[in-house]
Amino acid sequence: MTAVQSPRANVLLRGGPASQMSEAERVRYVADPALSLKIQRGNRYEHFEPTPETVSHDGSDLQVFAWSRVTYVAE
Template structure:
């Protein structure tokens, strides 16, 4: 299994993943991002919590690019 990573958006990197489901406040433009090809789990820092997404076997075509689909898997909160 690939390591869990906290990801950040890099505007200079071509998106290759689409985040599906999860928080409604996650903007559409934040749902496409670049991830390492080996990643199977994304952990996004969102204020006082982390949103977790897991890779699926599904891909979608968007604006001429093929994106791997990551489905929302849950939320954990930052310990204080």
């Protein structure tokens, strides 16, 4: 078995519930940083939109994704 490294973090989530998330949840890898991001959290989805802003974090430049809205899972 060979070890596979996970992709390097490339985005930082900001706003909305991101303030309630741990740093490990807010800093993450997104395959296509030009597209919106939807994260399931319990009975809802938190939506984040890419911005042109970048921030430096642990020696890497991360694109900022800003919270835009919440939608709920249909029962």
